[in-house]
Amino acid sequence: MKKILLIGLGVIIVALAGFYIWQQGMSIETAQEEVDNEEEGAIEEMKDPSEATYSLEDIATHGIEEDCWVAINGKVYDLSHFASVHPGGDSVIEGCGKDATVLFETRPTGSGTPHSENARKTLDEYFIGTLSQ
Incomplete structure (x- = not known):
C-alpha cells in the first residue's frame, strides 16, 4: 500500500513539475511575441530616409x-x-x-x-x- 501511495505521489509531483515547466515556456513565448510586436511597431514608425x-x-x-x-x-x-x-x-x-x-x-x-x-x-x-x- 505504501508503495502505491509513493508511486502515486511521485506521479503527481512529476505532473505538477511538468505543468509548471510548460507554463513557464508559455510565458516566455508570450513575452517574446510581445517584444516582437513592439519591435515591428517601432520599425513601422521609423521613416524610410529616402522618403522622409x-x-x-x-x-x-x-x-x-x-x-x-x-x-x-x-x-x-x-x-x-x-x-x-x-x-x-x-x-x-x-x-x-x-x-x-x-x-x-x-x-x-x-x-x-x-x-x-x-x-x-x-x-x-x-x-x-x-x-x-
Whole structure:
C-alpha cells in the first residue's frame, strides 16, 4: 500500500513539475511575441530616409548635443550619437537644430576649409531624410 501511495505521489509531483515547466515556456513565448510586436511597431514608425522630409522647424526642435539634427546641402542628419565624439570637438554643436551647410563647408571655427571626403562618408551614416522646401 505504501508503495502505491509513493508511486502515486511521485506521479503527481512529476505532473505538477511538468505543468509548471510548460507554463513557464508559455510565458516566455508570450513575452517574446510581445517584444516582437513592439519591435515591428517601432520599425513601422521609423521613416524610410529616402522618403522622409523634414522642415527647418522640425530640425529646430533637435538643437542640443544629445538630440542634434542638422541640415547640410538639403539633406538631414541625426548627429545625436556623433556630436560627443566629433573630432572637431564642440564645434558641431553650433549646427544642431539648424541648416549647417555653411558651417560644414567652411569650418569657420576650425581650418576654414571644407570637410574631407572621409567626413562626408561618415556624415552619410547619419542621414535620416531630406530638407523640405
